[in-house]
Amino acid sequence: WIDFNAGILLDKETxxxxxxxxxxxxxxxxxxxGEQTKNEKNGYKEISIFKDGITL
Structure with missing residues (x-):
């Protein structure tokens, strides 16, 4: 479900x-x-934000 892979920077041929x-x-x-992200294309509409402590 990765929309953009910045890990290609680690490849020597990049x-x-x-x-x-x-x-x-x-x-x-x-x-x-307006282009849909991979989550949108696959029907996932939820969002999850990971944070330490209280989240309102």
């Missing part, structure tokens, strides 16, 4: 950090323009 940052920026723009 583009530069700037190239991956550009890909992430393009993806964020696409989602902001």
């Amino acid at each position: 583009k530069s950090m700037d190239g991956v940052a550009d890909q992430l920026f393009d993806y964020v723009l696409a989602v902001a323009s």
